[in-house]
Amino acid sequence: MKIFKLDRESVRRGMWLALVMMVAFSETRELRAQLAIRAGVLHTMAGEPIPDGVVLVRGRTIEAVGKAGSLVIPEGYRVIRARVATPGLIDAHSAVGLSGMLNQSHDQEQLERSAPVQPELRAFDGYNARDPLIDWVRSLGVTTLHTGHAPGALVSGQTMIVKTHPANVDRAIVNPAAMIASTLGPGALAGEGGKSPGTVAKAVAMVRAELIKASEYARKRAGADPDKRPARDLKLEALTRVLDGTQPLLISVDRHQDILAALRVAAEFKLKVVLDGVADAVLVLEAIKASGFPVIVHPTMARASAQRENLSWETAARLKEAGIPFALQSSFEGYVPKTRVVLFEAAAAAANGLSFHDALASITIDAATLLGVAHRVGSLEVGKDADIALYDGDPFEYTSHCVGVVVSGVVTDQDPK
Amino acid sequence: MTLAATGQERAVAFRGATIVPITGPVIEDGVIVVRAGRIQSVGGPGTAIPGDAEVHDARGKLIMPGLIDTHSHVDIDGGADRSGPIQAGVRILDAINVRGSGMQQAQAGGITTANIMPGSGHLISGQTLYIKLRDANSVEQLMVTNRFGRIAGGLKMANGTNSRRDPPFPGTRAKSAALVREKFIAAREYRDKIERAGGNPEKMPARDLLLESLVEVLNRERVVHHHTHRHDDILTVLRLQREFGFRVVLQHVSEGWKVADEIAEANVPCSIILLDSPGGKLEARDVDWKTGGVLERAGVPTAFHTDDPVTDSRLFLRSAAFAVRAGMSRKAALEGLTLVPARMLDLEDRLGSLEVGKDADFIVLSGDPLSVYTKVLETWVEGVLVFDRNRDKDHLWATGGYGAGRPRAAQLCCFNEFEEDR
Incomplete structure (x- = not known):
């Protein structure tokens, strides 16, 4: 990293880091033996399901995928059998890791309320890789989380994509700065006391003003004379990345009028947007489709309250029919249960109009594509x-169990859940 | 109609x-x-x-x-208020919106009887109401008469952290138990006074709605539905139950799997909830899908509840399925949705099975x-x-969609209630 200066303090820290890494890697090398997964049905999500399929794992990656018999399992590979295997599941939007299981103030890092616009906050600076909820979702097959600050502030921070293996955040990370999270509509209002935004229209005006400010900042920072450049500003720097499309703007928005407002702002600033939640999607399907933006749709079984009063268990199916790319999410929960699980949300979508394949895709390959990480996760390919997630039956059935999970080549879970 | x-x-x-x-x-x-x-x-x-x-x-x-839901909060508008921790005289039947969407969704989930309860923010938050999920214009049309000729319902109690607040609410668990014991002792004395009066109006104590309700509990005519999560709180309920002899259903029992034998020995039934994940509050940290199976093997009659809105009435069957996933027998799980809760509500002679x-x-x-x-x-x-x-309207309640959260809007926007029903 360029900012790494070789002063004494840094050298000392570097040595510590090296030591920690050595210990960590020597631990995982044992766990990460060469592995063969043999499944009655292998859903690779890159082609038709393979009956009696095999996945060979070497180190962190997939070495080979094929049908048992034609793909020989080499000597010395540890064989794990299951009825069904799928790619590790991907939760396309979560607050797990920031919104801790206990729901006490010390483990709730999902929302900073000191100001309405704070894109400089990075999820990975608040992520607790050892929160029990991470173990929980992983034990049901979730291996990748797109997580970060929860909906509730106009611009709440930068999301990250992370693996769920039990490690520190720096080793689990896939993308430390995936998107910039924002919320439009009644959910982002400051509430009492004359603070802004107090209305939905004011919220939109504030976002527009900040984007204009960021665009001015970018222009001045690019100026030829270093003395005339403005001082670095983390907030505007982050918004600059929204303007140039480096980081998509994730807009959590539910009501139809707020969805249209989001699309209006996106068109004005030519933003790359991912729509999130979108309870009223079916009322404005054509506008969403015309925008070309993908949707991270609300959890199928989310509570229909406040701005989500119109949500439907059939929204995912309607998006599919309309040809709008989408993925499913667990979203954020403030009370009990503290998180949803995408496996169950996809199951409910499959029971409400989506095909088995499309439902599974919404938490594997389609989620990976939407999040820009399909080169690494989302399907079982060399x-x-x-x-890899293993099940003893249809993964969506209530009474099936997740019987094994492999994350980056490490077998993390084997007790049926 | x-x-x-x-x-x-x-x-x-x-x-x-x-x-x-x-x-x-x-x-x-x-x-x-x-x-x-x-x-x-x-x-x-x-x-x-x-x-x-x-x-x-x-x-x-x-x-x-x-299906019989032993613990639901659909379409209620508060029970007891913040004036004190024990308000057994308050009836939830006075705060039920029979036109709410929750009732419609409960029907969509296959629920035909529900125990509508006030919340758990009090040691005693009031009288619960057992309702039949009929289509109704008034709460009276939902009620059931019990074998004593009174409106069927229980008494909601809670311990643990939900009922801990600033005074006059208790600040600790020991204080919580002491306050409850005091009230039940007062109810005993009230009952004794009535008995001693022998029908003489001069000797009768002044009517007290709170104590009247507790006397029904002491007489085992009104069942206590006791919110309780932690293993020690569960044992506290059993201790109070032994002292006062009331009939009780343990509700939630998140850590019931830790004290299943003690529950079985007390011969007390449980109603459990199954959640997508543990936590959300400290007391639910150790909630576990296995509780149903553990209780079954210990011989404890076990039913399920939605605690709607904590879980959705439309997904009530899923709770039983998750219990089976974690080791409960299929037979016990189906009974836990039907016959076992019917017994908990003292309605097993009418409900819970398909019998002539x-x-x-x-x-x-x-x-x-x-x-x-x-x-x-x-x-x-x-x-x-x-x-x-x-029916389009019922499909809307089942899956959600535009207007489903507001029955009035649903009727105005999409359907004509009168034409459809006539």
């Missing part, structure tokens, strides 16, 4: 990360 | 169904006949169908008793009750079809  | 009239006068019969009576073996290609709100006959393909019956072809479908003479409360499912893919197709309460997934 060279991709060895992230 | 013409449908109600039909349900009372003309027989309705289903044939070809897989029938799960709960109290007997599963019947394939079965017949069930209902008339005047009651079950007239249940049996195999040879069962006689009255000539006047409206006959439904239920081939490929499954019929089981209507019982209320015609049943649901028609598209398949296995424990499968994610199964839909509740129809919900019948006392021979009246209250939910039919084929």
